[in-house]
Amino acid sequence: MISFELNEEQVIAQASVREFAAEVLTPAAQHADDQSALPSSVLAKLWELGIVQARAEEGVSDTAIMNALLLEELACGDASAAVAVAAPLGFVTAIAEQGSPAQKAHYLPLLSGDDFHGAAVLLMEPSVSFSSAKLATKARKVAEGYCINGVKSFVPLADQCQHFLVLAELDGRPQAFIIDAETARVERRNVPATLGLRGLRAGEIAFNDVIVPEQNILGEGAGCDAERLMDASRAALSAILTGVSACILNYVIPYTKDRIAHGEALAKKQTIAFRIADMHMKTEAMRWMHWRAARSVDHGSSTARLCRLAQIYANTHAMWVADEGLQMLGGHGFTREYPLEMWYRNVRTLSLLDGMVGV
Known part of the structure; x- marks a missing residue:
């Protein structure tokens, strides 16, 4: 029998982040979207949650499922904020799991401090035929x-990143290289608003004959997976998409109960009620699939298949x-007065991403 019942620690952490998302992220989300920037105060508060720092502690186990739970709750408040946490989380996870002892000793303390430390895993490339199996880098x-x-394209908080984990093809195989953002011939490029x-504020990072010391290949002699x-x-992107879907569902249900059309609440109309039920079932299915995918990352069982299916x-x-x-709000759904159009755009963008966050 498959059971994903949460333990006490997970329930407490989930509730705490859910409260944080409702009180801090949701009120600031549309302003951040308008200004095309997450406020520094929000980034500071996100860092204070300690999600990234907890992963930087060596010897921690079963972190993927915990992080997936927390990323879902953050995304329910603001998907941009969730990705802003997931990007350095992907970097620190890679170092913690696959880094050499020297790499762990150097980089993990950098992401264990009290101040925000920008970092990201760079895989995506600006090509319509992009494939992680055929890297142009x-x-x-x-x-x-x-x-x-x-x-590399769509790098979260590109102008604030201090370290990159760059996947490139070496001798016909993908390898990961740790690169300081200030390394010579690393070029940050701002791109038009997404x-x-x-x-x-996602941007491009160009590498033009960038020289990386031999000790900066992830895992050094052991290589990387x-x-x-x-x-x-x-798994992380699936969790974030689930969070946005849950946010939409939580908004639509009270709206359709309050919205009167032809003398009756929208929620009482059979077609609307059935569509809401379908939204609920699909969101629950997303949640179970990303939970299972995250558990497979923790325990290494059928990982690739489960994570790809979840995504x-x-x-x-x-x-x-x-x-x-969006359609349940009618014409209102397309206006900036309501958050549905922002959530719609966020989901569309998330569905096109791959390889730049982690659990």
């Missing part, structure tokens, strides 16, 4: 270490939930 061995060339997740990085990212299901059905929610 290339690495080659040189006397000084490795030479990296390529461009459809959704505007608060992230690039597929595991992808699996963790897919595909969430991509498809979160978009359906967002579209249904």
Whole structure:
């Protein structure tokens, strides 16, 4: 029998982050979207939650399911804020799980402090035919270490990142390289505002003959498991999409109960009630799938399959939930007066992402 019953620690953490999201993130979400930037005060409060710092502690187990629970709750408040946490979380998880002893000793303390430390895993590339199996970013061995060339796209908080974990093809295989943002010939590029997740100020990072010391290849002599990085990212994105879907459902239910059309509340009309029931079922299915995917990341069982299925299901059905929610508000759903159009844009953007966050 499959059971995902949460333990006491998980329930307490989930409730705390849910309260934080409602009190801090939800009121600030539309302003961040309007200004195309998460306020520094919000980033500071996000960091104070300690989600990233907890992952930086060596010896911690079963972190993926905990982080998936918390990312879902953050996304219910603001998807941009959830990705802003998930990006350094992906970086620190990779170092904690696959880094060499020297890499752990150097980088984990940097992400354990009290001040926000920007970091991200860079996989996505600006190509319509992008595939994690065929990376356009290339690495080659040189006397000084490795030479990296390529461009990575949609990097969360690109102008605030201090470290990158860059996936590049080396001798026909994907490898990850730890690169300081201030390294020579690393170029930050701002790109036009995105459809959704505007608060992230996502940009491009270009690597033009960037020289990386040999000790900065993830895992050093042991190399890295690039597929595991992808699996963790897919589980995290599924959790974030679930959070936005739950937010839409929580908004639509009271709205349709209060909205009177032809002398009757919308929620009492059979077609509306059935569609809300379908929204609920799809959101619950998303939740169970990302919980199972996260548990597989923790325990290493059928990880790639479960994480990919969770992401595909969430991509498809979160978009359906967002579209249904938008239509239930009628013309109001398309105006900035209501948050549905922002959530719709955020879901559309999230469904196109891959490989830049983690659990």
